[in-house]
Amino acid sequence: MFKSTYLVNVYADLSKRYHDQPEYLQVVEELLSSLDLLVENDPKIQENAIIERIIEPERIIKFRVSWVDDSGRVQVNRALRVQFNSAIGPYKGGTRFHPSVNESIMKFLAFEQIFKNSLTCLPMGGAKGGADFDPYGKSDNEIMRFCQNYILELYRHIGPRMDVPAGDLGVGAKEVGYLYGMYKRIENEFSGTFTSKGIESGGSLGRAEATGYGLCYFVEEMLSAFKKDDFKNKRVIVSGAGKVGSMAAEKAIELGAKVIAISDISGVIHDEKGIDIKLIKNLSKTNTVVIDKYQSYHPDAVFSPDPVDIWKVPCDIALPCATQNEIYLDSAKALVANGCWLVAEGANMPTTNEAAKYFREHDVLFGPGKAANAGGVAVSGLEMAQNATFQCWSFEEVDQKLHAIMKQIFDRCHEASSTYAGRPDDLVTGANISGFIKVYQAMLQQGV
Numbered sequence: 001m002f003k004s005t006y007l008v009n010v011y012a013d014l015s016k017r018y019h020d021q022p023e024y025l026q027v028v029e030e031l032l033s034s035l036d037l038l039v040e041n042d043p044k045i046q047e048n049a050i051i052e053r054i055i056e057p058e059r060i061i062k063f064r065v066s067w068v069d070d071s072g073r074v075q076v077n078r079a080l081r082v083q084f085n086s087a088i089g090p091y092k093g094g095t096r097f098h099p100s101v102n103e104s105i106m107k108f109l110a111f112e113q114i115f116k117n118s119l120t121c122l123p124m125g126g127a128k129g130g131a132d133f134d135p136y137g138k139s140d141n142e143i144m145r146f147c148q149n150y151i152l153e154l155y156r157h158i159g160p161r162m163d164v165p166a167g168d169l170g171v172g173a174k175e176v177g178y179l180y181g182m183y184k185r186i187e188n189e190f191s192g193t194f195t196s197k198g199i200e201s202g203g204s205l206g207r208a209e210a211t212g213y214g215l216c217y218f219v220e221e222m223l224s225a226f227k228k229d230d231f232k233n234k235r236v237i238v239s240g241a242g243k244v245g246s247m248a249a250e251k252a253i254e255l256g257a258k259v260i261a262i263s264d265i266s267g268v269i270h271d272e273k274g275i276d277i278k279l280i281k282n283l284s285k286t287n288t289v290v291i292d293k294y295q296s297y298h299p300d301a302v303f304s305p306d307p308v309d310i311w312k313v314p315c316d317i318a319l320p321c322a323t324q325n326e327i328y329l330d331s332a333k334a335l336v337a338n339g340c341w342l343v344a345e346g347a348n349m350p351t352t353n354e355a356a357k358y359f360r361e362h363d364v365l366f367g368p369g370k371a372a373n374a375g376g377v378a379v380s381g382l383e384m385a386q387n388a389t390f391q392c393w394s395f396e397e398v399d400q401k402l403h404a405i406m407k408q409i410f411d412r413c414h415e416a417s418s419t420y421a422g423r424p425d426d427l428v429t430g431a432n433i434s435g436f437i438k439v440y441q442a443m444l445q446q447g448v
């Protein structure tokens with residue numbers, strides 16, 4: 001927690017007002033916990049009510065999405081877009097379709113996005129949107145009709161210089177195609193107001209790989225700076241076999257690691273020979289869940305139907321890439337007991353604050369999501385740059401830029417942790433302070 005009376009009071013007030021938004025309170029607590037020293041040394045933060053302002057979204061758009069399913073029945077979903085902070089650029093952040101979507105989860109994701117986007121050094125503000133629509137089990141036509149009706153409301157609130165959405169959990173290139181297609185029809189212009197589009201629709205080469213590859217580039221920097229080591233022969237586990245997890249596993253293998261376990265909502269597969277990532281990517285083309293099918297191709301692998309069992313697999317490096325709050329204290333204890341010494345977050349807030357504290361106390365190197373998974377939004381920023389200038393960069397050019405951005409993010413976090421935490425490996429403090437300062441300075445420059 002934090003010691004400054006100012007932070008204590010602001011947080012107490014927030015907790016009272018949003019007592020029913022646990023994920024949002026969790027992410028604010030995580031950020032404020034790093035700001036004690038900054039607040040103490042800089043009275044302007046309190047004088048200008050920076051914290052009170054930064055924790056309230058500039059705008060939340062809430063709307064109903066009605067659509068007709070394949071049997072002709074009318075369905076209703078609830079949707080929202082949280083436009084949290086535009087101090088350093090147009091609102092930018094993904095779109096999530098999942099039954100769990102609510103205001104607390106959208107606010108936590110949009111808040112995290114503010115500081116993540118700041119860390120990339122690209123001019124992007126923070127936002128997130130989504131709906132409690134479950135794409136699983138829906139036909140392509142149903143998904144298309146839902147996306148079109150979602151845009152029928154959202155189109156008036158987004159634009160290339162206003163708010164640029166992208167994909168996230170449950171939203172990939174297919175959904176983005178339907179969303180952008182409808183938006184383009186209404187606006188009658190090809191503005192590129194969506195990133196993670198299909199390549200032929202103006203998407204960037206390397207965007208699909210960016211979050212997972214970027215995560216591995218960040219881990220490489222951690223390994224090199226703190227252990228003078230690299231990925232070679234490290235035992236790696238990855239939760240989530242989706243867009244982020246599958247690409248993280250692919251890159252870790254390419255860099256010489258042995259990925260021995262991976263999960264999705266159907267369970268965990270543990271394959272001591274090394275996970276067959278090509279098989280997983282192939283199965284994903286035609287199946288929504290894949291891990292429960294792996295064993296029929298590799299009978300020696302061990303399957304467990306409980307996704308949480310992944311944290312019991314002995315490993316050197318754990319990459320949580322599925323969803324928020326996957327690693328509670330008991331899983332953190334199991335990881336440490338089984339020899340894990342590095343955790344880096346591909347997902348947003350997969351580790352609870354209690355579990356993160358346990359890692360810190362047990363000298364586990366910890367790469368927080370807002371830094372470690374920033375590669376996705378960074379390449380979204382590069383997609384915006386290509387769209388705005390009518391250019392198409394090669395995969396190699398994008399990947400090279402991604403690599404440089406991830407190195408720069410690591411360096412900035414490392415520098416800030418050395419200055420403010422007195423512990424160079426405290427990348428949580430480093431990422432929070434470094435991400436916060438740019439947004440704070442912009443807010444100060446722009447007045448109240």
Ligand code: NDP
Binds near residue numbers: 167376
């Ligand atoms: P996807 O929908 O592509 O994949 C999510 C994967 O996680 C699926 O394999 C899903 O399984 C699995 N999963 C979901 N819940 C659980 C659970 N409780 N236990 C185990 N597995 C689970 O989403 P993304 O890969 O895009 O996103 C994953 C995470 O990364 C999210 O936190 C997202 O916010 C974050 N992120 C995404 C970025 C991006 O560019 N896409 C950028 C930065 C962060 P199943 O398919 O069986 O449901």
Ligand code: 2IT
Binds near residue numbers: 113166167196373378
């Ligand atoms: O959480 C994230 O950073 C994303 N889902 C990607 C956001 C984006 O705008 O590319």
